[in-house]
Amino acid sequence: MNNYSxxxxxxxxxxxxxxxxxxxxxxxxxxxxxxxxxxxxxxxYAKTEGYGNRVVYGMLTASFxxxxxxxxxxxxxxxxxxxxxxxxxxxxxxxxxxxxxxVTDKNDTFNMIVLKVVMRNDKNEKxxxxxxxxxxxxxxQQGA
Amino acid sequence: MNNYSxxxxxxxxxxxxxxxxxxxxxxxxxxxxxxxxxxxxxxxYAKTEGYGNRVVYGMLTASFxxxxxxxxxxxxxxxxxxxxxxxxxxxxxxxxxxxxxxVTDKNDTFNMIVLKVVMRNDKNEKxxxxxxxxxxxxxxQQGA
Numbered sequence: 001m002n003n004y005s006x007x008x009x010x011x012x013x014x015x016x017x018x019x020x021x022x023x024x025x026x027x028x029x030x031x032x033x034x035x036x037x038x039x040x041x042x043x044x045y046a047k048t049e050g051y052g053n054r055v056v057y058g059m060l061t062a063s064f065x066x067x068x069x070x071x072x073x074x075x076x077x078x079x080x081x082x083x084x085x086x087x088x089x090x091x092x093x094x095x096x097x098x099x100x101x102x103v104t105d106k107n108d109t110f111n112m113i114v115l116k117v118v119m120r121n122d123k124n125e126k127x128x129x130x131x132x133x134x135x136x137x138x139x140x141q142q143g144a
Numbered sequence: 145m146n147n148y149s150x151x152x153x154x155x156x157x158x159x160x161x162x163x164x165x166x167x168x169x170x171x172x173x174x175x176x177x178x179x180x181x182x183x184x185x186x187x188x189y190a191k192t193e194g195y196g197n198r199v200v201y202g203m204l205t206a207s208f209x210x211x212x213x214x215x216x217x218x219x220x221x222x223x224x225x226x227x228x229x230x231x232x233x234x235x236x237x238x239x240x241x242x243x244x245x246x247v248t249d250k251n252d253t254f255n256m257i258v259l260k261v262v263m264r265n266d267k268n269e270k271x272x273x274x275x276x277x278x279x280x281x282x283x284x285q286q287g288a
Contacts, residue, residue, distance in 0.1 A: 028176050029176060032207060033207050035211040039214075059206060060207070066201050
């Protein structure tokens with residue numbers, strides 16, 4: 001896990017990772033949310049609606065923004081304040097997503113960074129665009 | 145599950161539900177995202193950082209916006225296009241949240257509604273404010 005302090009982060013700093021969307025993730029997200037919408041939960045229904053498979057919950061795809069902030073950029077001291085998300089294309093179980101964040105602004109008063117987020121599928125199509133305002137907590141003075 | 149058509153929805157329409165945040169949800173969200181950030185995953189760490197317990201992942205709290213749209217308003221024909229989220233206060237495992245959505249705008253050209261979202265905890269404190277732009281899919285002509 002990364003642990004960047006506010007001062008260690010510059011505008012233009014990028015981090016990325018890949019994640020494959022599994023059927024198990026779909027079941028887990030359903031168990032959390034009870035979102036039984038058939039577009040996500042029923043393959044036959046999704047196909048009658050013109051999709052090749054059931055569609056991944058948009059908010060499941062968005063949940064990897066949590067990982068991006070909390071593990072990669074800034075990592076440990078992350079505190080997400082605001083999130084904006086645009087869903088550009090449907091995601092399907094089995095897709096591997098590349099999740100990338102880039103620091104586009106810093107606010108010294110609040111120790112806040114703005115992270116632009118792009119997620120792409122296997123075909124290099126943008127499936128999600130977004131941004132996060134993330135406060136970077138100061139290190140706790142342990143052992144003091 | 146509700147199944148409102150675009151025409152059946154008016155500005156001012158509200159729907160709400162309650163959901164209790166469980167430890168199991170925290171484990172499931174961790175298993176989906178691999179977000180091992182200790183503020184969410186490590187109770188001792190969270191306490192040294194000044195919280196009474198580990199903090200619920202913001203994006204886990206936000207995931208109930210999926211349920212709000214996909215099950216309640218508009219329900220079956222929901223297609224979320226954009227999401228905006230502001231985290232106002234920390235949520236803890238065991239908290240029961242009230243998730244409420246209200247239609248604040250309609251766009252006839254795109255069959256799109258704007259849903260204002262507020263989530264409150266047991267103490268009636270706002271923990272999340274947000275909005276969603278949701279397209280309402282037309283009914284498939286089945287049996288035609």
